[in-house]
Amino acid sequence: MSLRNLSDQGLIADTKMWNEKEEHCTRQFLRHINEVNRRRLFCDDKTGSLFKYIRKNFNKSDSETSRRVLAAKTLRHVPCADKALANKQVTLTNLAEISNLVENIKSKKKKNEILGSIKGKTQIQTREFVDELTGKKRATRSKTHSHSDGSIRIHLTLVGQTAKDYDFIKEQLSNNRIYKPEDIIGHAINPKAESMRKRIMGIGSRKSKVITNSRTISAAIKNAVMIRSGNKCENCDSKYNLHFDHIIPHSMGGASAIGNVRQLCSNCNARAAIVALSQTKMDLFINQS
Protein backbone atom coordinates (compact mmCIF):
# COMPACT_ATOMS: atom_id res chain seq x y z
CA MET A 1 0.00 0.00 0.00
CA SER A 2 1.36 3.39 -0.96
CA LEU A 3 1.87 5.76 1.98
CA ARG A 4 -0.04 8.36 -0.04
CA ASN A 5 -3.22 6.36 0.55
CA LEU A 6 -2.88 6.41 4.35
CA SER A 7 -5.09 8.72 6.35
CA ASP A 8 -3.36 11.48 8.36
CA GLN A 9 -4.02 9.57 11.58
CA GLY A 10 -2.82 6.31 10.02
CA LEU A 11 0.40 7.95 8.80
CA ILE A 12 1.17 9.42 12.25
CA ALA A 13 0.41 6.05 13.94
CA ASP A 14 2.61 4.15 11.48
CA THR A 15 5.50 6.61 11.87
CA LYS A 16 5.31 6.14 15.65
CA MET A 17 5.23 2.36 15.26
CA TRP A 18 8.32 2.28 13.02
CA ASN A 19 10.17 4.54 15.46
CA GLU A 20 9.33 2.08 18.28
CA LYS A 21 10.64 -0.76 16.13
CA GLU A 22 13.83 1.14 15.30
CA GLU A 23 14.50 1.83 19.01
CA HIS A 24 13.82 -1.83 19.85
CA CYS A 25 16.24 -2.95 17.09
CA THR A 26 18.94 -0.55 18.33
CA ARG A 27 18.70 -1.98 21.87
CA GLN A 28 18.90 -5.50 20.49
CA PHE A 29 21.90 -4.48 18.35
CA LEU A 30 23.68 -3.13 21.46
CA ARG A 31 22.99 -6.39 23.35
CA HIS A 32 24.37 -8.42 20.45
CA ILE A 33 27.55 -6.38 19.97
CA ASN A 34 28.19 -6.69 23.71
CA GLU A 35 28.08 -10.48 23.38
CA VAL A 36 30.37 -10.30 20.31
CA ASN A 37 32.70 -8.21 22.50
CA ARG A 38 32.53 -10.67 25.43
CA ARG A 39 33.68 -13.46 23.10
CA ARG A 40 36.15 -11.09 21.30
CA LEU A 41 34.69 -12.58 18.12
CA PHE A 42 35.85 -9.61 16.04
CA CYS A 43 39.38 -11.06 16.34
CA ASP A 44 38.31 -14.02 14.15
CA ASP A 45 37.53 -11.37 11.52
CA LYS A 46 41.04 -9.91 12.01
CA THR A 47 39.54 -6.48 12.70
CA GLY A 48 41.11 -6.15 16.16
CA SER A 49 38.37 -4.00 17.72
CA LEU A 50 34.60 -3.92 18.00
CA PHE A 51 34.60 -0.49 16.32
CA LYS A 52 36.51 -1.70 13.25
CA TYR A 53 34.39 -4.87 13.10
CA ILE A 54 31.15 -2.85 12.93
CA ARG A 55 32.60 -0.35 10.43
CA LYS A 56 33.70 -3.21 8.17
CA ASN A 57 30.61 -5.41 8.36
CA PHE A 58 27.68 -3.03 8.82
CA ASN A 59 26.58 -0.01 6.88
CA LYS A 60 27.35 2.56 9.55
CA SER A 61 29.42 5.77 9.62
CA ASP A 62 32.27 6.43 12.06
CA SER A 63 30.03 8.50 14.34
CA GLU A 64 27.12 6.00 14.24
CA THR A 65 29.55 3.20 15.06
CA SER A 66 31.29 5.14 17.81
CA ARG A 67 27.96 6.04 19.46
CA ARG A 68 26.84 2.39 19.48
CA VAL A 69 30.17 0.99 20.71
CA LEU A 70 30.33 3.54 23.56
CA ALA A 71 26.64 3.15 24.51
CA ALA A 72 27.09 -0.64 24.54
CA LYS A 73 30.06 -0.16 26.90
CA THR A 74 27.81 1.82 29.26
CA LEU A 75 25.26 -1.03 29.18
CA ARG A 76 28.01 -3.46 30.23
CA HIS A 77 28.91 -1.32 33.23
CA VAL A 78 25.38 -0.14 34.12
CA PRO A 79 22.94 -2.92 33.07
CA CYS A 80 19.82 -0.95 34.15
CA ALA A 81 20.69 1.64 31.45
CA ASP A 82 18.88 -0.70 29.03
CA LYS A 83 15.60 -0.12 30.88
CA ALA A 84 16.21 3.65 30.96
CA LEU A 85 16.80 3.56 27.19
CA ALA A 86 13.61 1.53 26.63
CA ASN A 87 11.65 4.03 28.75
CA LYS A 88 13.07 6.94 26.74
CA GLN A 89 14.68 8.45 29.87
CA VAL A 90 18.09 8.53 28.18
CA THR A 91 19.31 8.59 24.59
CA LEU A 92 21.97 6.55 22.85
CA THR A 93 24.16 9.68 22.70
CA ASN A 94 23.84 10.31 26.46
CA LEU A 95 24.86 6.73 27.21
CA ALA A 96 27.86 7.13 24.89
CA GLU A 97 28.89 10.37 26.69
CA ILE A 98 29.15 8.65 30.11
CA SER A 99 30.83 5.42 28.90
CA ASN A 100 34.41 6.30 29.91
CA LEU A 101 33.23 7.75 33.22
CA VAL A 102 31.30 4.63 34.33
CA GLU A 103 34.09 2.37 33.06
CA ASN A 104 36.50 3.94 35.55
CA ILE A 105 34.19 3.80 38.58
CA LYS A 106 34.03 0.61 40.67
CA SER A 107 30.97 1.27 42.86
CA LYS A 108 27.74 -0.01 41.30
CA LYS A 109 25.77 2.48 43.40
CA LYS A 110 27.82 5.40 42.03
CA LYS A 111 27.40 4.12 38.45
CA ASN A 112 23.62 3.98 38.93
CA GLU A 113 23.64 7.49 40.41
CA ILE A 114 25.46 8.79 37.33
CA LEU A 115 22.84 7.16 35.10
CA GLY A 116 20.09 8.76 37.24
CA SER A 117 21.76 12.18 36.88
CA ILE A 118 21.68 12.18 33.08
CA LYS A 119 18.03 11.17 32.69
CA GLY A 120 16.22 13.80 30.65
CA LYS A 121 19.45 15.72 29.90
CA THR A 122 20.49 16.85 26.43
CA GLN A 123 23.84 15.78 24.97
CA ILE A 124 25.47 19.12 25.85
CA GLN A 125 24.11 19.00 29.42
CA THR A 126 25.39 15.43 29.79
CA ARG A 127 28.81 16.44 28.48
CA GLU A 128 28.96 19.38 30.91
CA PHE A 129 27.95 17.03 33.75
CA VAL A 130 30.76 14.60 32.83
CA ASP A 131 33.32 17.42 32.52
CA GLU A 132 32.30 18.79 35.92
CA LEU A 133 32.66 15.36 37.57
CA THR A 134 36.02 14.63 35.98
CA GLY A 135 37.30 18.22 36.34
CA LYS A 136 38.37 18.11 32.72
CA LYS A 137 38.55 20.93 30.25
CA ARG A 138 37.78 19.65 26.82
CA ALA A 139 40.49 20.38 24.25
CA THR A 140 39.66 21.25 20.69
CA ARG A 141 39.63 18.00 18.75
CA SER A 142 43.10 17.07 17.50
CA LYS A 143 43.69 16.19 13.88
CA THR A 144 46.29 13.64 12.84
CA HIS A 145 47.36 12.75 9.31
CA SER A 146 49.83 9.96 8.59
CA HIS A 147 51.85 10.43 5.39
CA SER A 148 53.32 7.74 3.17
CA ASP A 149 56.89 8.83 4.02
CA GLY A 150 56.28 7.85 7.67
CA SER A 151 55.84 11.41 8.93
CA ILE A 152 52.78 12.43 10.93
CA ARG A 153 51.13 15.86 10.77
CA ILE A 154 49.32 16.80 13.98
CA HIS A 155 47.11 19.82 14.59
CA LEU A 156 46.43 19.96 18.30
CA THR A 157 45.48 22.28 21.12
CA LEU A 158 47.11 21.80 24.51
CA VAL A 159 45.15 22.83 27.60
CA GLY A 160 45.63 22.91 31.38
CA GLN A 161 48.70 21.25 32.88
CA THR A 162 49.85 19.88 29.50
CA ALA A 163 50.02 23.44 28.08
CA LYS A 164 51.96 24.61 31.16
CA ASP A 165 54.34 21.63 30.92
CA TYR A 166 54.90 22.33 27.21
CA ASP A 167 55.82 25.97 27.99
CA PHE A 168 58.08 24.84 30.82
CA ILE A 169 60.02 22.37 28.65
CA LYS A 170 60.25 24.99 25.87
CA GLU A 171 61.71 27.57 28.29
CA GLN A 172 64.18 25.09 29.75
CA LEU A 173 65.39 23.97 26.33
CA SER A 174 65.52 27.42 24.76
CA ASN A 175 68.50 28.70 26.76
CA ASN A 176 70.94 27.81 24.03
CA ARG A 177 68.92 27.63 20.84
CA ILE A 178 65.41 27.99 19.43
CA TYR A 179 63.52 24.71 19.45
CA LYS A 180 60.66 23.95 17.10
CA PRO A 181 57.45 22.36 18.49
CA GLU A 182 58.41 18.97 16.96
CA ASP A 183 61.77 19.11 18.80
CA ILE A 184 60.00 19.78 22.11
CA ILE A 185 57.51 16.95 21.58
CA GLY A 186 60.37 14.63 20.58
CA HIS A 187 62.29 15.63 23.71
CA ALA A 188 59.26 14.73 25.85
CA ILE A 189 58.21 11.47 24.21
CA ASN A 190 61.51 9.90 23.08
CA PRO A 191 62.64 8.83 26.60
CA LYS A 192 59.14 7.51 27.34
CA ALA A 193 59.11 5.45 24.12
CA GLU A 194 62.58 4.08 24.93
CA SER A 195 61.57 3.00 28.44
CA MET A 196 58.38 1.38 27.06
CA ARG A 197 60.44 -0.53 24.47
CA LYS A 198 62.75 -1.77 27.19
CA ARG A 199 59.80 -2.84 29.33
CA ILE A 200 58.27 -4.79 26.40
CA MET A 201 61.62 -6.41 25.69
CA GLY A 202 62.15 -7.28 29.37
CA ILE A 203 65.52 -5.44 29.38
CA GLY A 204 66.59 -4.59 32.90
CA SER A 205 64.43 -7.37 34.29
CA ARG A 206 66.19 -10.10 36.24
CA LYS A 207 64.08 -12.60 34.31
CA SER A 208 65.58 -11.80 30.90
CA LYS A 209 67.84 -14.84 30.51
CA VAL A 210 67.34 -17.24 27.57
CA ILE A 211 65.28 -20.00 29.20
CA THR A 212 62.92 -21.73 26.77
CA ASN A 213 61.35 -24.15 29.24
CA SER A 214 60.22 -21.31 31.52
CA ARG A 215 56.96 -19.34 31.34
CA THR A 216 59.17 -16.24 31.07
CA ILE A 217 59.99 -15.18 27.53
CA SER A 218 63.60 -14.02 27.17
CA ALA A 219 64.61 -10.64 25.71
CA ALA A 220 66.30 -12.44 22.80
CA ILE A 221 63.11 -14.35 21.90
CA LYS A 222 61.00 -11.17 22.28
CA ASN A 223 63.40 -9.31 19.99
CA ALA A 224 63.23 -12.04 17.34
CA VAL A 225 59.41 -12.13 17.53
CA MET A 226 59.21 -8.32 17.24
CA ILE A 227 61.42 -8.41 14.12
CA ARG A 228 59.17 -11.13 12.62
CA SER A 229 55.91 -9.30 13.45
CA GLY A 230 57.12 -5.80 12.57
CA ASN A 231 56.01 -4.96 16.13
CA LYS A 232 52.34 -5.47 15.19
CA CYS A 233 49.64 -7.90 16.29
CA GLU A 234 50.27 -11.05 14.25
CA ASN A 235 46.52 -11.61 13.88
CA CYS A 236 44.99 -8.19 13.11
CA ASP A 237 48.01 -5.87 12.51
CA SER A 238 47.06 -3.58 15.41
CA LYS A 239 49.98 -1.60 16.87
CA TYR A 240 48.32 -1.00 20.25
CA ASN A 241 48.40 -2.88 23.58
CA LEU A 242 50.72 -5.60 22.30
CA HIS A 243 51.52 -8.70 24.36
CA PHE A 244 53.75 -11.72 23.88
CA ASP A 245 51.62 -14.88 23.83
CA HIS A 246 52.44 -18.59 24.00
CA ILE A 247 50.71 -20.28 20.99
CA ILE A 248 50.51 -23.55 22.93
CA PRO A 249 49.95 -22.26 26.50
CA HIS A 250 52.82 -22.77 28.92
CA SER A 251 50.38 -24.62 31.23
CA MET A 252 49.85 -27.13 28.40
CA GLY A 253 53.57 -27.70 27.84
CA GLY A 254 54.23 -24.91 25.31
CA ALA A 255 57.86 -23.70 25.29
CA SER A 256 59.03 -20.07 25.43
CA ALA A 257 60.75 -20.58 22.05
CA ILE A 258 60.39 -18.42 18.93
CA GLY A 259 58.19 -21.00 17.16
CA ASN A 260 55.71 -20.95 20.04
CA VAL A 261 55.69 -17.22 20.83
CA ARG A 262 53.73 -14.58 18.94
CA GLN A 263 52.86 -10.93 19.37
CA LEU A 264 49.14 -10.24 19.80
CA CYS A 265 47.10 -7.17 20.75
CA SER A 266 45.16 -7.44 24.02
CA ASN A 267 41.90 -8.31 22.22
CA CYS A 268 43.41 -11.05 20.03
CA ASN A 269 45.30 -12.31 23.09
CA ALA A 270 42.00 -12.53 25.00
CA ARG A 271 40.29 -14.30 22.07
CA ALA A 272 43.13 -16.86 21.86
CA ALA A 273 42.78 -17.53 25.60
CA ILE A 274 38.98 -17.93 25.27
CA VAL A 275 39.46 -20.50 22.48
CA ALA A 276 42.21 -22.36 24.39
CA LEU A 277 40.85 -22.20 27.94
CA SER A 278 37.03 -21.56 27.68
CA GLN A 279 34.83 -18.48 27.86
CA THR A 280 33.74 -19.19 31.44
CA LYS A 281 37.30 -19.29 32.71
CA MET A 282 38.37 -16.14 30.84
CA ASP A 283 35.26 -14.15 31.90
CA LEU A 284 36.86 -14.04 35.37
CA PHE A 285 39.81 -12.09 33.98
CA ILE A 286 38.66 -10.07 30.97
CA ASN A 287 34.93 -9.34 31.25
CA GLN A 288 34.47 -7.99 34.74
CA SER A 289 32.62 -4.71 35.11
Ligand SMILES: [Zn+2]
Ligand atom coordinates in the same frame (compact mmCIF):
# COMPACT_ATOMS: atom_id res chain seq x y z
ZN1 LIG B 1 45.02 -8.18 17.26
